Amino acid sequence: MQEQTAFQVSGDAARELSAEIAGRSEQPIASCYQCRRCAAGCPVGEATGYLTPDRLIRMVLLGDRKMALNNDLVWRCLSCYTCGTRCPNGIHTSRVTETLKQMAREERLEPLHPKTDSFHRSFVKTSLFWGRMNEVGLMAAYQARVLWSCLKRRDFREMRSEISSQTRFGLSLFRLGRLHPGWTVSRGRRELGRLAAKSGRHSR
Amino acid sequence: MEYAYYPGCTLKQSAFPLDRQSRKVLRALGHGLTEIRDWNCCGATSASKLDDFLEVAMPARNIGIAESAGFEEMLIPCSACYSKTVVAKTRMNRDPRLKQEINSELAHQVRGEIRVSSILEPLFDAARSRELGQRVSRQLSGVVAACYYGCMLTRFPLDVDLRDDAENPGFMEAVLEAAGGTSLDWQEKTFCCGASATVYDRETALDLMGRIFSDALARGANCLVTLCPVCQMNMDAYQEAYCSRLGRSRRLPVLFITELVGLALGLGYKELYLDRHFVDPAPLLREMERQQETEAAS
Numbered sequence: 001m002q003e004q005t006a007f008q009v010s011g012d013a014a015r016e017l018s019a020e021i022a023g024r025s026e027q028p029i030a031s032c033y034q035c036r037r038c039a040a041g042c043p044v045g046e047a048t049g050y051l052t053p054d055r056l057i058r059m060v061l062l063g064d065r066k067m068a069l070n071n072d073l074v075w076r077c078l079s080c081y082t083c084g085t086r087c088p089n090g091i092h093t094s095r096v097t098e099t100l101k102q103m104a105r106e107e108r109l110e111p112l113h114p115k116t117d118s119f120h121r122s123f124v125k126t127s128l129f130w131g132r133m134n135e136v137g138l139m140a141a142y143q144a145r146v147l148w149s150c151l152k153r154r155d156f157r158e159m160r161s162e163i164s165s166q167t168r169f170g171l172s173l174f175r176l177g178r179l180h181p182g183w184t185v186s187r188g189r190r191e192l193g194r195l196a197a198k199s200g201r202h203s204r
Numbered sequence: 205m206e207y208a209y210y211p212g213c214t215l216k217q218s219a220f221p222l223d224r225q226s227r228k229v230l231r232a233l234g235h236g237l238t239e240i241r242d243w244n245c246c247g248a249t250s251a252s253k254l255d256d257f258l259e260v261a262m263p264a265r266n267i268g269i270a271e272s273a274g275f276e277e278m279l280i281p282c283s284a285c286y287s288k289t290v291v292a293k294t295r296m297n298r299d300p301r302l303k304q305e306i307n308s309e310l311a312h313q314v315r316g317e318i319r320v321s322s323i324l325e326p327l328f329d330a331a332r333s334r335e336l337g338q339r340v341s342r343q344l345s346g347v348v349a350a351c352y353y354g355c356m357l358t359r360f361p362l363d364v365d366l367r368d369d370a371e372n373p374g375f376m377e378a379v380l381e382a383a384g385g386t387s388l389d390w391q392e393k394t395f396c397c398g399a400s401a402t403v404y405d406r407e408t409a410l411d412l413m414g415r416i417f418s419d420a421l422a423r424g425a426n427c428l429v430t431l432c433p434v435c436q437m438n439m440d441a442y443q444e445a446y447c448s449r450l451g452r453s454r455r456l457p458v459l460f461i462t463e464l465v466g467l468a469l470g471l472g473y474k475e476l477y478l479d480r481h482f483v484d485p486a487p488l489l490r491e492m493e494r495q496q497e498t499e500a501a502s
Contacts (some may be wrong), residue, residue: 189244191265
């Protein structure tokens with residue numbers, strides 16, 4: 001949670017960062033006039049506190065790269081697209097948070113919410129590998145990442161709680177006959193693999 | 205009508221009831237579904253967080269397969285798959301270079317002409333043309349539904365042709381009412397349930413689900429009705445968790461719209477997999493039967 005209320009400002013940095021983000025996210029961020037309709041509707045607003053979508057845009061426009069790339073809103077944003085649907089100037093801040101996540105990854109910054117990052121990486125990686133998402137495979141890949149990071153931090157309590165909550169959830173799905181035992185694969189994985197290689201910037 | 209049908213990964217796994225119900229309900233309404241061959245994962249809500257190119261490329265391959273098989277319309281029950289496929293098609297049509305770059309790796313080229321629909325569209329059309337009403341063999345009396353749309357059915361990160369209203373959609377309500385049910389006007393019908401955050405940011409997700417549930421309950425709903433497999437799973441599987449945080453003892457079954465339409469069309473309890481819920485819908489079904497008997501007697 002950031003307590004910061006003043007952004008770092010520099011003219012050149014501001015021009016550079018706003019142009020880069022406006023271009024990559026394809027959002028007209030310069031037309032934000034802080035009406036805060038986005039802030040009023042943001043479902044994670046209570047969790048991110050001070051940092052609302054309009055303030056994230058402001059941060060970018062003022063060129064505070066360090067804060068913009070790694071803050072609570074970027075990592076908590078659920079991409080529900082409420083902010084963009086309501087924005088009178090057509091700015092989808094959810095697209096901006098997606099761009100910022102990608103940039104943070106490219107600059108190899110340690111993500112503020114590592115579990116969120118692990119989930120999305122595991123999802124894309126496993127889905128590309130099999131051509132389809134296998135729920136059991138995805139959760140195994142995700143849990144492996146999370147447990148490994150717990151182990152590195154020697155956080156055994158978190159480890160135990162992760163294992164027990166996932167096991168309980170898996171068992172309850174099994175009891176309802178909603179846990180799929182088979183594996184689903186698409187031959188399209190080869191085409192997808194070539195496309196992923198082409199994009200160059202994807203998850204590593 | 206003959207549709208190219210894209211089930212998506214979740215509908216082959218934890219949300220398999222939605223796949224089976226969709227097929228049965230559409231067949232009962234006289235539509236044909238052909239599952240597209242060798243479809244792949246659409247990337248869901250994760251691909252866009254990692255890579256803008258993959259976000260389009262993953263659903264693109266499915267569009268190409270459906271188009272090369274000669275279909276005019278693609279039907280997708282899962283709201284995330286539907287949304288991502290619409291976004292991919294729109295972005296490729298807006299950016300011919302992107303389309304060409306993706307097509308150069310695909311066995312089945314994307315033209316970008318196929319219509320992409322959620323399953324709500326044929327259901328709504330059947331309700332509006334009164335066809336659904338005529339085929340109903342069991343009125344949904346006693347069902348007071350809070351229709352919960354979530355995010356992906358009506359909100360998109362770019363301009364798309366949307367038939368329903370983004371802020372106050374009404375397709376599900378129209379369908380339920382045509383089948384003899386009652387629907388409610390409520391506040392949180394398009395509020396986010398947290399989606400995959402139940403895995404990695406559970407506290408935030410539980411707060412959001414609690415807010416949705418509390419509003420539905422306060423307005424007098426006796427069930428939540430949804431189409432999104434993630435919303436259904438979250439609101440159902442985590443109901444104990446978010447209700448105990450709020451100190452609520454009432455529970456509400458969380459049903460797919462296809463489940464209720466299936467019941468109205470005379471399909472059976474087991475046939476619709478109504479026994480596969482965390483919160484058992486049996487009391488709601490008994491209430492439905494009781495109301496039907498009173499209506500028949502009077």
